[in-house]
Every structure is written in structure tokens, then in C-alpha cells.
Amino acid sequence: MNRIYLDNSATTRTDDRVIDDMILFMREGYGNPSSLHSFGREANRAVQEARQRVAGLIGAQPDEIIFTSGGTESDNLALKGYALANGRKGGHIITSSIEHHAVLEPCRYLEKIGFEVTFLPVDEFGMISTASVEEAIRKDTVLISIMHANNEIGTVQPIDAIAKLANEKGVPFHTDAVQTVGRIPLDVSNGISMLSMSGHKFHGPKGVGALFVRKGIRLETQMHGGGQEKGVRSSTENVPAIVGMGKAAEIAGEEFDAESRRQVRIRDMIIDGVLESVPRSFLNGHRSERLPNNAHFRFDFIEGEGIVLHLDMRGIAVSTGSACSTSSLEPSHVLLATGLMPHQAHGSLRISLGRFNTEEEARIFLDNISEVVSILREMSPYNENNPIAPGGDQC
Ligand SMILES: Cc1ncc(COP(=O)(O)O)c(C=O)c1O
Structure with missing residues (x-):
């Protein structure tokens, strides 16, 4: 049948063109990107090329991309990493009641350790109003996190307007764009501070994602270790998966x-x-x-x-x-x-x-x-x- x-x-089927590139780096390009020898340099070049491709898809600079293990880790790093680096164990966060659990659960964790979180309601179509975000902003608001599109009902939120508002109010804005990267146009130059993505949602491999972090934003690492990814996300890079995500980003951008x-x-x-x-x-x-x-x-x-x-x-x-x-x-x-x-x-x-x-x-x-x-x-x-x-x- x-x-x-x-x-x-x-999840999506991995594109054959992605698989071909990944296999090359499993068979031959297996060096550790931190190594000084030619194997390491080749792997490092491949990671940097993938970084450029992923950045290109969302209008970011390559050094604003942190590779992670997927959308869940990107959301956790954005929320906990930002709150812990900037909220000094307190402060107010705004999100919505329809976020993926990868955002809701970090918010609940932050509540437990002293942050206050507002979960904004939506209308019957699953839409969050920019006015409700504005009303929720307080003097002690440290972060706004509103998803770009909902993974269940598909409603796309007015994130350009929310990003503009957040900028005017001087509050960083994170968006979970796991369902939209590679599917609808995205340009972080509209004022988005952080954006989560995941390779397997746009015909790339599973177990790899990325977080766009605008230059100047400080995050508390959630993975202490050898200092990879600018010290924000230690662990030897998953080179084949990163290469695959880069290829998937390139294809998505072209088509x-x-x-x-x-x-x-x-x-x-x-x-x-x-x-x-x-x-x-x-x-x-x-x-x-x-x-x-x-x-x-x-x-x-x-x-x-x-x-x-x-x-x-x-x-x-x-x-x-x-x-x-x-x-x-x-x-x-x-x-x-x-x-x-x-x-x-x-x-x-x-x-x-x-x-x-x-x-x-x-x-x-x-x-x-x-x-x-x-x-x-x-x-x-x-x-x-x-x-x-x-x-x-x-x-
Ligand atoms: C909106 C949204 N955020 C986060 C995630 C988690 O992504 P991952 O499976 O890469 O951890 C998903 C996955 O379904 C999602 O749809």
C-alpha cells in the first residue's frame, strides 16, 4: 500500500539532498571542529557554512546563530538563559496560553524560582492581540515570548507588531518559530531579539536546532562544559546534523x-x-x-x-x-x-x-x-x- x-x-521527511550531505560528514568529515588538524578544520568549515545558511534564511548574521539539539532546547535556552542572565532571579515574563510545552514548561520552572509569568489569552481563532501584550507590560517585565505560529491550529501571530512594540518598550522579544522557519518569510531585522528553530520541521534531520540571539544579548548557559558555540552551548558539535540543517535551510530558502x-x-x-x-x-x-x-x-x-x-x-x-x-x-x-x-x-x-x-x-x-x-x-x-x-x- x-x-x-x-x-x-x-516532523517532516528528510530531503534526499540533506541526507547526501550528511552521509559525507558521517563517512569522511568526522573530525571534531575544535581540532587543529585538517580533519577538524574541515568539520569546522562545514559548521560555519551551515551557520551562514541558517542565518541567511532569517536575515541574521552567522555569529548570531547558536546550534542546539532542537526546538525544545532552543526555547529553554532563550527563556531560562535570558531570565537567569538578566532577571536576577525575579522579574516578569509575558507569554501566551497557547505556546508549545517547550515554552510553557520553562515558564513554569521560572515561576517556581521566583519569576512572575503572564499567560495571555487568545481569541476564538487562536490570535493574540498586540494590545493585550501592551497592557501586560510592566516596569519589571524582562522578556516577552510569543510563538510565531501555533503547531496545532496553525494560527500565525502578528509578531512584527509585537516585536515593534517590545522594541519601543525596551523589552527583549523571543519567538518560537519552529513551525514557521522554512515555511513563511521571516526576517529578524524587524526587532526580534531571539528566535527558536528546529531542523526536522523543514525537511532537515531530527536532534538539531538553532537559536538566533541578537548581538549584545546575554544568556546564562544551560550546558556547562568545553565552551563550544561561544560558550553558550557546550558539547562537541553534531556536525552531520548541523550540515543537514544548513542544507535544509538553503533548499527552503531557494524553493x-x-x-x-x-x-x-x-x-x-x-x-x-x-x-x-x-x-x-x-x-x-x-x-x-x-x-x-x-x-x-x-x-x-x-x-x-x-x-x-x-x-x-x-x-x-x-x-x-x-x-x-x-x-x-x-x-x-x-x-x-x-x-x-x-x-x-x-x-x-x-x-x-x-x-x-x-x-x-x-x-x-x-x-x-x-x-x-x-x-x-x-x-x-x-x-x-x-x-x-x-x-x-x-x-
Ligand atoms: C512550536 C513548537 N515549538 C517547539 C517544538 C519542539 O521542537 P523539537 O521537537 O525540535 O524539540 C515543536 C515541536 O513540535 C513545536 O511545534
């Missing part, structure tokens, strides 16, 4: 506009197709301010997990991007923040596109989704005559 992968917000338009076309085909063909289906997130690769729906009377499993049996990989994860029975904090009831959050499904998806795959998905939803609704105890009573929903 030819399988169809529509879960590119979870950017055409690829983004192509994905928007397929995304809209999926959104229109589902809303037209599946009764009682609704779009989550914003209609226009959304990632080019994200479609996120809610279906009345059934659960997202059921849809995922049925589609998987038909060879189509999608995600709930919401409801109960394997480790927790809580509905998605993002969907609840947009005002959905827990049972509505549980009926949600995320389809996320990547470079290798085609219109034909979207058509196959559309053919299958209406059938799967009908099958599940026939089995569901809930229907129009017997909806879940408000307050009666369980996770």
Missing part, C-alpha cells in the same frame, strides 16, 4: 515562494473539501492568518483518535494535534484556550503538509475522510438528537 504522510507539523503557494493551494483544497463534504465539520484556527501547510478541523459527535486510527488503516497518517495525548488525558490546552469545550477539542484533527505532498494525495484524503467520519458517526452514541450535554463531557 502506498502510504500518505500528512503529519508534517510533527520558498513557489512551495508556499503550492502548499496553500493544497491546504485550501482540503479545507474547502472537508467543510463542503462532511456535515457538522468546522475549521479550527484562523481562516487567512494560518500556516500554508495547516488544516485543523473539529467534527461533531466523534473523537479525533478514532479518525486517526481509521485513516491509518487506510494508509493515511494525520494527527489529532489536540485531544488526549498518550501520556495525559487532558484535552489540548490550545483548543480550550480558543473557547472549545473538552468534547469539541476531542473531535479535532490536524492535517499538515510538506514538500512531498501532492494534490492527488489531498484528493485521496478527501475521498476517505467523509467515509471514515460517517462510519464513526454510525457507531457513536451521540448525534443531533442526542448531543453531549454541556458540562457532561469527560476526557
Whole structure:
């Protein structure tokens, strides 16, 4: 069976051109970039070239890029590293209620050690208003961290306006751009102070990421050791992965506009197709301010997990991007923040596109989704005559 992968917000297929470059550095370019001999110098050159490519994708200077192990580490370094270097174990941080756990958990940790954190609400489309950021800023605010686009519902935040505001108020602004780097245009010269990215979200390898840190910003290292990455992030560089991320950045930069338009076309085909063909289906997130690769729906009377499993049996990989994860029975904090009831959050499904998806795959998905939803609704105890009573929903 030819399988169809529509879960590119979870991770993407590594591009063959990336793999080719990485293999070279696993087989032959295995030197330690800190070594003085030719093996080391070659590896070091490759790391610096990758740094240039990653910087080029977001309009940064190469020496403003710190390589990390992924988006989670980049977020941790930005939040804890900045707060600990500049907040003197106290101060106020502003973030949003729909951030990824890689931002929410460091914020909770900082709360425990004496910082105060404001988690801003969002509207029904998952949008954060710049006015609410402005209202939240206090004299002791040390950092603002608002994600560029949400990984579940795909809503893209007004980060240019928030960066401008933060600059006017003299507060550094960090953005988690893990879902947007390589997908929508980004230029840190708009006043962003720190920006997190992750290689595996744009057809690069897993286990490598980067943090853009504007010149002059001080971070407390979260990894003490040999002093690599300007002393901010010690450990021997993962050269093949860094090279792979650099290549992925270069490809994304070259193919950017055409690829983004192509994905928007397929995304809209999926959104229109589902809303037209599946009764009682609704779009989550914003209609226009959304990632080019994200479609996120809610279906009345059934659960997202059921849809995922049925589609998987038909060879189509999608995600709930919401409801109960394997480790927790809580509905998605993002969907609840947009005002959905827990049972509505549980009926949600995320389809996320990547470079290798085609219109034909979207058509196959559309053919299958209406059938799967009908099958599940026939089995569901809930229907129009017997909806879940408000307050009666369980996770
Ligand atoms: C918005 C966002 N931030 C952070 C992360 C974590 O990135 P990584 O898997 O590279 O640690 C993810 C991954 O899903 C994400 O979507």
C-alpha cells in the first residue's frame, strides 16, 4: 500500500539532498571542529557554512546563530538563559496560553524560582492581540515570548507588531518559530531579539536546532562544559546534523515562494473539501492568518483518535494535534484556550503538509475522510438528537 504522510507539523521527511550531505560528514568529515588538524578544520568549515545558511534564511548574521539539539532546547535556552542572565532571579515574563510545552514548561520552572509569568489569552481563532501584550507590560517585565505560529491550529501571530512594540518598550522579544522557519518569510531585522528553530520541521534531520540571539544579548548557559558555540552551548558539535540543517535551510530558502503557494493551494483544497463534504465539520484556527501547510478541523459527535486510527488503516497518517495525548488525558490546552469545550477539542484533527505532498494525495484524503467520519458517526452514541450535554463531557 502506498502510504500518505500528512503529519508534517510533527516532523517532516528528510530531503534526499540533506541526507547526501550528511552521509559525507558521517563517512569522511568526522573530525571534531575544535581540532587543529585538517580533519577538524574541515568539520569546522562545514559548521560555519551551515551557520551562514541558517542565518541567511532569517536575515541574521552567522555569529548570531547558536546550534542546539532542537526546538525544545532552543526555547529553554532563550527563556531560562535570558531570565537567569538578566532577571536576577525575579522579574516578569509575558507569554501566551497557547505556546508549545517547550515554552510553557520553562515558564513554569521560572515561576517556581521566583519569576512572575503572564499567560495571555487568545481569541476564538487562536490570535493574540498586540494590545493585550501592551497592557501586560510592566516596569519589571524582562522578556516577552510569543510563538510565531501555533503547531496545532496553525494560527500565525502578528509578531512584527509585537516585536515593534517590545522594541519601543525596551523589552527583549523571543519567538518560537519552529513551525514557521522554512515555511513563511521571516526576517529578524524587524526587532526580534531571539528566535527558536528546529531542523526536522523543514525537511532537515531530527536532534538539531538553532537559536538566533541578537548581538549584545546575554544568556546564562544551560550546558556547562568545553565552551563550544561561544560558550553558550557546550558539547562537541553534531556536525552531520548541523550540515543537514544548513542544507535544509538553503533548499527552503531557494524553493520558498513557489512551495508556499503550492502548499496553500493544497491546504485550501482540503479545507474547502472537508467543510463542503462532511456535515457538522468546522475549521479550527484562523481562516487567512494560518500556516500554508495547516488544516485543523473539529467534527461533531466523534473523537479525533478514532479518525486517526481509521485513516491509518487506510494508509493515511494525520494527527489529532489536540485531544488526549498518550501520556495525559487532558484535552489540548490550545483548543480550550480558543473557547472549545473538552468534547469539541476531542473531535479535532490536524492535517499538515510538506514538500512531498501532492494534490492527488489531498484528493485521496478527501475521498476517505467523509467515509471514515460517517462510519464513526454510525457507531457513536451521540448525534443531533442526542448531543453531549454541556458540562457532561469527560476526557
Ligand atoms: C512550536 C513548537 N515549538 C517547539 C517544538 C519542539 O521542537 P523539537 O521537537 O525540535 O524539540 C515543536 C515541536 O513540535 C513545536 O511545534
